Amino acid sequence: EIVLTQSPGTLSLSPGEKATLSCRASQSVSSSSLAWYQQKPGQAPRLLIYGASRRPTGIPDRFTGSGSGTDFTLTISRLEPEDSAVYYCQQYGTSPRSFGQGTKLEIK
Amino acid sequence: EVQVVESGGGLVQRGGSLRLSCTASGFSFSSYWMSWVRQAPGKGLEKGLEWVASIKADGTEKYYVDSVKGRFTISRDNAKNSLYLQMNSLRDDDTAVYYCAIGGSWFFNWGQGTLVTVSS
Numbered sequence: 001e002i003v004l005t006q007s008p009g010t011l012s013l014s015p016g017e018k019a020t021l022s023c024r025a026s027q028s029v030s031s032s033s034l035a036w037y038q039q040k041p042g043q044a045p046r047l048l049i050y051g052a053s054r055r056p057t058g059i060p061d062r063f064t065g066s067g068s069g070t071d072f073t074l075t076i077s078r079l080e081p082e083d084s085a086v087y088y089c090q091q092y093g094t095s096p097r098s099f100g101q102g103t104k105l106e107i108k
Numbered sequence: 109e110v111q112v113v114e115s116g117g118g119l120v121q122r123g124g125s126l127r128l129s130c131t132a133s134g135f136s137f138s139s140y141w142m143s144w145v146r147q148a149p150g151k152g153l154e155k156g157l158e159w160v161a162s163i164k165a166d167g168t169e170k171y172y173v174d175s176v177k178g179r180f181t182i183s184r185d186n187a188k189n190s191l192y193l194q195m196n197s198l199r200d201d202d203t204a205v206y207y208c209a210i211g212g213s214w215f216f217n218w219g220q221g222t223l224v225t226v227s228s
Contacts, residue, residue: 037215044221045157045207045218046218047216047217050216056216088156088157092214096159096171097159097162098159
């Protein structure tokens with residue numbers, strides 16, 4: 001099983017700043033099979049990125065995914081108050097699918 | 109509008125059974141892999157999300173996380189646009205919000221979840 005480790009655990013930034021969230025895999029994730037999700041309190045997760053860098057329709061271009069192999073990054077530029085949430089990475093290159101433990105982003 | 113709605117959660121005794129349902133609308137259900145993902149309640153960053161099971165569009169392939177193999181069964185009825193999760197021999201650590209999600213690799217649309225609480 002691939003273990004995903006996210007850092008930092010919590011990130012506190014101001015509106016307009018840029019957030020950089022890291023996801024490190026215990027072994028190489030094949031074909032950049034990595035996704036990112038946003039989850040707000042009391043809500044279901046929402047897909048932000050798949051294929052390491054692809055955005056689904058409707059996701060703002062402020063959300064950018066990058067990386068390959070074992071190191072992946074989600075960058076959120078021009079932070080807005082509504083970006084306050086927990087962000088999870090997930091790999092789907094191998095079974096079982098696995099998620100990181102999450103990074104909590106707080107907007108001051 | 110693409111939508112999936114879960115139902116069937118509730119309080120069940122340890123060792124008991126429960127069947128979750130997920131009703132889909134707004135997309136061609138029979139063309140997509142479907143999955144169940146769970147999240148232990150109130151655990152935040154400690155427990156996070158856990159993939160439980162996935163089923164191919166035509167129902168011919170099914171995959172499970174090791175911890176539920178032999179106890180849970182995923183199934184679907186494409187004529188009814190419905191996904192199911194039969195859960196038997198429930199344990200305390202099965203307590204979670206269970207989400208129905210579209211997809212078998214990444215999960216591109218999720219329901220609001222249904223809470224399953226296993227109590228002794």
